[in-house]
Amino acid sequence: MSNLERPSWLEYPDSRVKLELKAVGEREQLSLLCNPQGLGSLTSALLWLSAYTDPTSLSLSGLPFVRATGKVALSVVMANDRDRYQGRIVRTDRDSQFEWQVHYLSLREVAIELFRVAVEPDYVDVFRPHLDPRSDLAVGIEIDSTNRGA
Numbered sequence: 001m002s003n004l005e006r007p008s009w010l011e012y013p014d015s016r017v018k019l020e021l022k023a024v025g026e027r028e029q030l031s032l033l034c035n036p037q038g039l040g041s042l043t044s045a046l047l048w049l050s051a052y053t054d055p056t057s058l059s060l061s062g063l064p065f066v067r068a069t070g071k072v073a074l075s076v077v078m079a080n081d082r083d084r085y086q087g088r089i090v091r092t093d094r095d096s097q098f099e100w101q102v103h104y105l106s107l108r109e110v111a112i113e114l115f116r117v118a119v120e121p122d123y124v125d126v127f128r129p130h131l132d133p134r135s136d137l138a139v140g141i142e143i144d145s146t147n148r149g150a
Contacts, residue, residue: 006058010044012037015065021072021096021137028137030074030089030098032060036118039143041065043114049076050108057099072096079103086110088132089139098136117143 017038020031034042042060049058060066061073079087079101086109087102102110110129117127127141 006045006048006063010048011041011063011065012044015041017042017063017066018069019061019066019072019074020069024138024140030072030137030139032066032139032141034141034143036143038065039114039118039141042141043111043118046076046107046111046114049078050104050111052078053104054078055080060100070096072098074098074100076100076102076107078107082106083132085132086129087135089135089137091136100139114141117141 014035015038016035018031018033020033022029022031032042041063042065045058045060045063049056055078057075057077059073059075061068061075073096075098077099080103082103082105086106087100090099090101091097092099114127117124125143129139129141131139
């Protein structure tokens, strides 16, 4: 598995994404709270990664515009097999490190849906990928249009 170098010009100025692990009901959720520029930069990073069909990965928590609360870490890892889901979240240690295992075509679908969230006037403000039910937790990607929380 290779780690590619993402072009820095894919990042919008003033991008901010807050990554946190929180309880939602009886289940844990990885939450990404984005300002509008952060959502654009996150979308660009996912589209960029989806252009590669070889097994590769990208640490979302390692992106310069992502701030993780606590020790939470999330990486996107390209999966070889495609199914009807938009990936699976797997806990890689006992605590707070996770992999989003996803086929490049499914990742591209996620990025396009995130783009719609960002540009449509009547967008929803939370996007939840349709993950495999065997996922260790859920993911919510939220746009903070007030530009306060991220």
